Amino acid sequence: MKKIFGFIIARLGACLWEKGGFWNESNRYEDLTVFGKLGYNLFIKGLHIAGVEPEDLEVMFADL
Numbered sequence: 001m002k003k004i005f006g007f008i009i010a011r012l013g014a015c016l017w018e019k020g021g022f023w024n025e026s027n028r029y030e031d032l033t034v035f036g037k038l039g040y041n042l043f044i045k046g047l048h049i050a051g052v053e054p055e056d057l058e059v060m061f062a063d064l
Contacts, residue, residue, distance in 0.1 A: 006050025013042025 020036020032040065047054060 003050045006046045006048070006052075008046070009049060010043050010046030013039045013044070013046055015039065017043055 016035050016039025017032075018039070020033040020039050021031060022036060022039075024031055029037065029040065044054060047057070
């Protein structure tokens with residue numbers, strides 16, 4: 001159950017992060033809007049709750 005809630009929080013954070021400037025050319029945290037920063041932090045927190053580290057995502061999506 002904890003994993004499900006973590007992924008829901010991460011998904012909501014990813015949506016906010018994308019709307020808040022994820023696709024900007026600079027790819028810097030400082031260039032994100034308030035919603036982008038909030039989304040990024042929710043995304044990371046949701047993954048942490050679900051038991052997934054951001055480094056694990058890099059490994060999973062490295063082949064794409």
